[in-house]
Amino acid sequence: MIDENIDFCMTLDGSTGLFNKAVNDIYHSSYGAKTEAVEKFVRPLNLRQNFAQNKNIKVLDICYGIGYNTKAFLDEIINLKINSKIQIDILEHDRRLVLLSPFIRDNIKNDIISYILLSAISGYMDGEEAIFRIMTSPENKKFFKPSTRLFNKRFISYPYTYSPLYNKPAFLHNIYYHYVSKRSKNSLKYLKNGAFKIKPYFQDARKSILELSGGYDIVFLDAFTPVKLPTLWSLDFFVRLYELMKEKSMLVTYSNSAAVRHAMMTAGFCTGKLFDRRNRPCGTIACKSGELIEHKLDEYDLGLMQTNAGVYFRDKNLNSTAEEILSEWEERKCSLNLPSSSSFIKKYKKQKEESCSI
Numbered sequence: 001m002i003d004e005n006i007d008f009c010m011t012l013d014g015s016t017g018l019f020n021k022a023v024n025d026i027y028h029s030s031y032g033a034k035t036e037a038v039e040k041f042v043r044p045l046n047l048r049q050n051f052a053q054n055k056n057i058k059v060l061d062i063c064y065g066i067g068y069n070t071k072a073f074l075d076e077i078i079n080l081k082i083n084s085k086i087q088i089d090i091l092e093h094d095r096r097l098v099l100l101s102p103f104i105r106d107n108i109k110n111d112i113i114s115y116i117l118l119s120a121i122s123g124y125m126d127g128e129e130a131i132f133r134i135m136t137s138p139e140n141k142k143f144f145k146p147s148t149r150l151f152n153k154r155f156i157s158y159p160y161t162y163s164p165l166y167n168k169p170a171f172l173h174n175i176y177y178h179y180v181s182k183r184s185k186n187s188l189k190y191l192k193n194g195a196f197k198i199k200p201y202f203q204d205a206r207k208s209i210l211e212l213s214g215g216y217d218i219v220f221l222d223a224f225t226p227v228k229l230p231t232l233w234s235l236d237f238f239v240r241l242y243e244l245m246k247e248k249s250m251l252v253t254y255s256n257s258a259a260v261r262h263a264m265m266t267a268g269f270c271t272g273k274l275f276d277r278r279n280r281p282c283g284t285i286a287c288k289s290g291e292l293i294e295h296k297l298d299e300y301d302l303g304l305m306q307t308n309a310g311v312y313f314r315d316k317n318l319n320s321t322a323e324e325i326l327s328e329w330e331e332r333k334c335s336l337n338l339p340s341s342s343s344f345i346k347k348y349k350k351q352k353e354e355s356c357s358i
């Protein structure tokens with residue numbers, strides 16, 4: 001448990017997941033937090049084909065949580081031996097999750113990734129003793145990497161020597177020797193030339209996107225389910241993301257929602273579908289040009305957008321509350337009086353059956 005609202009859980013691939021009681025939504029799929037990141041966010045990028053030639057790859061991870069998308073991305077970059085310089089901007093309003101992320105039992109074999117993340121965030125650990133309390137609580141033990149216990153033990157036994165409050169180099173040195181070095185020495189070459197730059201923004205992602213300068217090659221959008229938390233799925237949000245992305249770039253998300261796809265297209269994106277290894281739909285890709293899209297939206301997906309299921313959210317100044325966004329959306333839906341998605345689906349199926357029987 002992190003607090004009265006956020007609980008840890010073990011997902012089926014052995015990676016730690018989270019559940020939020022306040023939003024009544026999961027952070028990760030029960031079949032596997034790590035597997036989900038690989039399947040829905042990293043594999044669709046086809047990094048070798050689409051980005052390996054870039055000198056620099058700039059990534060925006062919206063809703064970083066405990067970092068699975070960034071970690072799975074870094075893992076793939078290292079596994080494919082891609083030599084580009086990597087910059088990742090992390091948007092997450094719950095600072096504790098970002099600080100916990102390097103220590104989480106994430107089933108990612110390459111421990112250097114934890115070290116890369118720790119190097120990036122250790123400067124933000126000042127005064128964050130609560131993080132160590134969460135990690136050392138016996139009920140949470142199984143959700144953290146076993147090596148975290150070693151680190152915690154030393155941190156707690158010698159707080160003045162190892163505390164980031166007093167001595168950052170000693171803190172990192174300690175992590176290096178007791179947490180990483182034995183297993184990942186070979187991978188350390190990746191750190192030597194400053195190949196990875198990671199910067200967290202601990203505030204509402206809507207505020208951050210107004211401050212960022214853009215030039216992104218890759219955007220991960222992993223917000224809570226649109227109807228539960230519509231704030232990061234509005235047309236206005238996608239319009240700003242469009243401005244921040246390069247001509248040849250990709251935005252990936254797990255959502256298959258017709259309203260989300262409609263918002264993306266209205267913002268100017270070409271939009272397509274993602275499929276997992278078993279050929280089940282598992283999300284959406286949005287690009288500025290159609291050439292990067294493998295599976296374009298079909299007649300059915302486009303038809304669904306013209307029903308009440310395709311009505312997108314509005315958040316004109318990117319600062320409305322979720323309640324305000326939902327109530328404006330409900331009102332607009334009523335006034336548009338569009339056909340229901342169920343009547344469209346029925347009609348579509350009937351037409352298909354008829355055309356098959358001819």
Ligand SMILES: C[S@@+](CC[C@H](N)C(=O)[O-])C[C@H]1O[C@@H](n2cnc3c(N)ncnc32)[C@H](O)[C@@H]1O
Nearest residue numbers: 027063064065066067068092093094204205222
């Ligand atoms: C579905 S979870 C994402 C899980 C994450 N990608 C991971 O690998 O752990 C959604 C995340 O969005 C964050 N969040 C929700 N609303 C936000 C906002 N307005 N700005 C920034 N972060 C937000 C939550 O704190 C939560 O961590």
